[in-house]
Amino acid sequence: MDRKIMGIVAVIGVILSAVLALATVDGAGVSPDEALARLKEGNAHFLAEAPTHRNRDMARREVTARQGQFPLAMILSCSDSRVPVEILFDQGVGDIFSVRTAGNVSGVMQLGSLEYGAEHLGARLLVVLGHSKCGAVTAVAKNAKEPGNIPAAVAPIVPVVKAVRDAHPGASDDDVAGMAAIQNVFQVIADIYAGSPVLRGMARSGRIKVVGAFYHIESGKVDWLGPHPEEARLVADGAS
Numbered sequence: 001m002d003r004k005i006m007g008i009v010a011v012i013g014v015i016l017s018a019v020l021a022l023a024t025v026d027g028a029g030v031s032p033d034e035a036l037a038r039l040k041e042g043n044a045h046f047l048a049e050a051p052t053h054r055n056r057d058m059a060r061r062e063v064t065a066r067q068g069q070f071p072l073a074m075i076l077s078c079s080d081s082r083v084p085v086e087i088l089f090d091q092g093v094g095d096i097f098s099v100r101t102a103g104n105v106s107g108v109m110q111l112g113s114l115e116y117g118a119e120h121l122g123a124r125l126l127v128v129l130g131h132s133k134c135g136a137v138t139a140v141a142k143n144a145k146e147p148g149n150i151p152a153a154v155a156p157i158v159p160v161v162k163a164v165r166d167a168h169p170g171a172s173d174d175d176v177a178g179m180a181a182i183q184n185v186f187q188v189i190a191d192i193y194a195g196s197p198v199l200r201g202m203a204r205s206g207r208i209k210v211v212g213a214f215y216h217i218e219s220g221k222v223d224w225l226g227p228h229p230e231e232a233r234l235v236a237d238g239a240s
């Protein structure tokens with residue numbers, strides 16, 4: 001091999017290593033457990049008031065604009081303005097594929113978005129994030145008469161609240177809402193598996209990991225709830 005070709009090979013090697021290094025910094029190739037560890041670490045930074053502000057500068061914007069996105073994780077969370085996922089997990093531009101709805105519920109639009117994040121963007125961790133003092137869950141618990149499209153938007157929460165109320169007959173509306181907000185996380189995970197054969201298959205094969213989490217707006221802490229307790233049954237071949 002002459003020196004010119006060796007030189008070219010060396011340059012290609014340097015470029016490849018730079019791309020791989022960048023991919024490692026990004027979410028590409030990151031395992032679900034590693035992604036989970038990074039989110040846990042990020043919330044610890046937020047709690048300690050010591051955010052890194054990583055990936056929030058113009059350089060990061062420029063790199064992701066040029067090279068595309070390789071998000072670390074997908075997070076389905078509530079639209080509540082007190083639950084800003086990038087901030088409370090100390091993440092930045094291009095890190096989180098974020099889907100948000102009132103009550104962090106999942107219908108066909110959200111399923112399609114999550115399938116895109118998993119299949120096309122390669123995110124391997126999906127976090128369903130509920131939170132305390134959730135207005136959507138509270139509205140259902142108080143049986144509030146809402147106008148317009150709101151009843152349809154929160155309809156998936158109705159059976160969750162009913163189950164909690166049946167199990168705790170004497171509980172106040174606020175207590176029911178608090179318990180239902182946590183239970184709703186698992187209901188949403190079950191709804192995702194039931195509604196998306198794509199995500200169900202990816203979970204079954206280990207391509208993605210789906211976990212629940214719960215954000216306490218009173219403290220800033222995220223509790224990790226783990227996978228759905230009946231995950232094996234819910235992701236089984238042919239389940240729906």
Ligand SMILES: [Zn+2]
Pocket residue numbers: 078079080102103104131133134135136137
């Ligand atoms: Zn909420």
